[in-house]
Amino acid sequence: MTWEPERLDDQRHLSEADPGGMLPAVAASAAHIRTGYRNAVEARVDRLAGSRPRAIVVAGMGGAGIAGDILAAVVGNGSPLPIVTVRSYLLPGWVGATDLVIAVSGSGATEETLALATQAVRRGCTLLGVGAPDSPLEAVAVQASAMYVPVPVTGQSRANLWLLSVPPIVAAAALRLVQADADLFERVAKSLEDIAHRCRPSSESFINPGKSLAMDLAETVPMIWGSSPVAAVAAHRLASQLNANAKYPAIHGELPEAGHHQVAALDGPLAERDIFADTAGRTLRLVVLRDVEEHPQVTRRREASLRLAGERDVPVTELAAEGVHPLERMASLIGLGDFASTYLALGYDIDPTPVSAITEVKARISQ
Known part of the structure; x- marks a missing residue:
């Protein structure tokens, strides 16, 4: 190479x-902002309004896991509660019934995220799921009568960053942790449209x-x-x-x-x-x-x-x-x-979409 x-x-x-169309997927970021916001509103994430969890735990891996980092940075140091991202199979011991767990998975089938969502339900946490429709993660949320935001993820999760990251921000806005309304998301979308035009x-x-x-x-x-x-x-x-x-x-x-x-x-x-x-x-x-x-x-x-x-x-x-x-x-x-x-x-003449090494590791540990 x-x-x-x-x-x-x-x-x-x-x-x-x-x-695999990674360039078009990146160029679609503005549309992902708008879709993520619309789907969060339609899923009635605003039902969180009036509550105040002790902490917010975002469960996710890879391209989905960074949604938690984005949320924490957007809310900022003035947050009255901790926002923690967990990238593993186990929730910290302190997570309990007074906490909000946001489980994010593009495929809705990430094993680590499913494990964390299941533990959150068992501990009585408030659960919010974000991921593909008709997925195992949605099944966990439905069985627990929890909120779920279905987003139309296609291809690799990393190419759908904003579809997965916007709903947790809408949730934080409902909790009055950050000012984030339709006008903000539209400004961000227009900014990403401008970047896509300059980088076409x-x-x-x-x-x-x-x-x-x-x-x-x-x-x-x-x-x-x-x-x-x-x-x-x-x-x-x-x-x-x-x-x-x-x-x-x-x-x-x-x-x-x-x-x-x-x-x-x-x-x-x-x-x-x-x-x-x-x-x-x-x-x-x-x-x-x-x-x-x-x-x-x-x-x-x-x-x-x-x-x-x-x-x-x-x-x-x-x-x-x-x-x-x-x-x-x-x-x-x-x-x-x-x-x-x-x-x-x-x-370098490398196809940006496949991640064969990651796929191979997953195949080896599943044997």
């Missing part, structure tokens, strides 16, 4: 190398931000930092999308924590570049996702880290979040990253 940037402007290649396949690399970011990342090992909880979720999402779509290694972190360990990699072997080498080796690239709500000390740490990278000739990419509401800002970073990860795959 070799990186050939000219592939990104070859319309025939972009179509033929993406038989027919837009050439020199003006296409998705292709440009893919070209930055190619032949490097990305170290992706977020400068706030909102940006950190986008950093996590970008690293995960690089793993799944482009089958590409990446690490992510959040400032200031990343400045206490990951920054040391700027002095490591991948930070060294041999200008006399016959072929370019893969080197470290620092990718910083910036947000307007940075702590002043985080801003100083970010600026110092960027200067440090520059002094060591480590290439740097900076991306700034756009928008006012935390969900708008997060979506602006995630939307661009989703396109970049797909274009990176196509530049």
